[in-house]
Amino acid sequence: MFLPYGTDAPVYHYPVATIGIIATNTALFLLTGMGDCGGYDWLILEFDQINPLQWVTSAFMHGSWSHLIGNMIFLWCFGLIIEGKLGWHKFGLLYLGLALADGAIGQIPMYLFTDGAGGALGASGVIFALLAVAVIWAPENDIHFFYVWNWLFHGTIDVPISVVAFFYFAVEFLQVTWTGFSMSTPMLHLLGMSVGIPFAIFMLKHGLVDCEGWDLFSRLGIGPLSTKDDALPRGSKGLPLFQTAPYRAVDQLRLGGILPPSTAAARNQRYKEGGSGLPLGRQTNGESTRPKRNACASAFESFARAIRANRIEQAVTCFDRLRENSCVAAVPDSTLVAYINLLSKTDRHTERLLPLRFLASRSSKYANNARLQIAVIELRHNCDPQSAIKILENMRLPLTEKLASVRKRLLREANARLRERQQGETEPTR
Template sequence: MIFLPIGTDAPLYHYPITTVGLIITNIVCFGVTVSSGQPDSWVLEFSHIDPIEWVTNMFAHAGPGHLLGNMFFLWGFGLIVEGKIGWARTLCVYMIIGIVESAIIQAIMCAGGATEGGALGASAAIMGFMAISLIWAPKNEVKLFVFFWFVFIVRAFVWDVTVMMFACVYLALDLASFLIIDQGVGSAALHLTGALVGLGVGVLFVKRDWVDCENWDLFAVTAGTYGRNADPATAVGSHADPTLMFGHSNVKVQDEIQVDTRHSRFQKKLETVNGLIDSGQYLEASDRLVDLNLQQERPLDERRLGTLAKGLLRSDMHEEAEVLLEEYVDRFPDDAHWARVRLAHALLKRHKCPGAALRQLKQVRLSQLSHELEVLAKNVVRAAKAQVKAGVEDAEREW
């Protein structure tokens, strides 16, 4: 059976410049090694220490099949990594993983007295990308092209599987191969070493806030605080609140019902909504806010309004988030640069309104934006201008 990653549903905030460039570079280098007839000069030799080989072996392959398989994996997981951190940092991460892995393997083999043998291929660095994808986007899916045959049965199909499942199964198979079959430095050991380096890089980026995983990283997933699972009313399994597993009880004992004034009842409801926002329970806070808005228009303060809008965006509740973004822009225009960027992105992508998106961004100062939002704003401007130039008119909005 053959399975090759051909795509992903992970959000891509950057074009895959480095990923495509690395694929082209590997293909060119393979052609050079084949035409020159000297592929051994690119190999990571186990008998000595040579830092040049730490780089060259990453761009050498044993044959067309080896190259093809690696390039498909580089495409699938390179999209996820580069989609979050851009081309420059992706290139640095790729080279660091490959060089560190090569240095570790060569040092271990030399220390063990190896006099022959070697390794080549991009798979160790690519396994590092797979490990990083596991840390940054475990719930996103990779699209696999699967080719299966058994005797006279041949099947080809496309299968979507989560990054977490695919990476864990693949690395588990490599571990089993290393322990049972290889029992030495084979491809499984090289893969696992690259993956370990990638895991370290992935964790470091998350813990130092060098990457924005939008609260969908492995730590949020294992803690049950991602997406809808951050809302105790919808969480399941070990993360669920047992008192909510069968819904809220509307039955009250008469003696427990206190007589309050209309204002005090409103304040209690507002405190509840504020508490839900502060604890990250954005979906329930949004539902309860609807009732509050019927009693008093725009009850939230600036901080909680922004926090709730961002939380709903991370939970894929775009319609609810867009209403709050418009309110934020209207009420706090001087501090609404980030909200205008998110709103412009929604206007362009969800509502097909390039003109409205550009009007929002005209009021944004790039100096007030984070690096991620600055990149997003530039991408929206570029795409919106292209659509306007092509004659696309703003569609009628539903909200």
């Protein structure tokens, strides 16, 4: 027996709505006969009518204690993952929308194409929809399971959400294939999963959820799905990193130097190293005053082009050229962010450290996020909890609620590892 009880996905919002939904399900179960619905059939999904009210109410009705408890355990687990990203208000609306869609896709075809006999109840359709949402938003995060085998062997195991989703899809699909493609519990579960997919993609596309670059599309290398200015994949699973508008290399290059975008007058100012300071386009004694491109500009243009094309080796080489010419200080934050995120795709942690340190040293909105990334690398890849603690303690205040939550979690992990190391050093050798 496997029972889910938690997740390693980042939980930035307390699961208020999830607890409320569990409480509502339990209360309705107690108030409507504890499975013996009797006079409450009008609350379940009846196939002899089309009733939008039942699309919602049927998702809160259950036929037995085991039916209720099983559904609520999985609801808690998926609620942690999804509400943890959305907050209670968005999650509540999402749950209501999934219930409506799941109820409609179950009731309408049965009413139109069958004799309308029978009905359905339970939250499992919506829970399977939440599973589909979870696998699109956080496929590489784990679900913590407690397992028991013959009451002799027990323990815990972590299973990736993608594996959980594939397993349950396979089980339900095989049952449907074996018993025939008719309305049944496995078919309702599959319909629930089909409902969750468009909801997940829609919210991701329109920036209604921040998956921090760990959504399914980003991990498959398809690129950011959101139409908003979302960041590329982060360097640590579930860690909030950078959100920045797309950089434009051409707009960052200004007449042989690397300067921020400015006015038309500034765009026409020539690079003054060895020049007369005359505007571009003017001529003196029949010769153009246009300067030659300097090393910084050339290196930056190649650097930005390599990032745009996802050519990581070329980007690393160009970044080294920028460092050799002392040009990194002039590279815009957004371009450094894009470079860091490109390196994170292949887990090149050592190479990420240097651009992260440059970004952390600046007084910009990305500085604290960069410090979090550095702390993660020091803690989990360099096994240096002392450095991680020092970096986390030097973060600039005030912090947002999300950053403060991640910092607190990392400090707790770093202190725990430091204590383990100190205890190991003090244990006497035999």
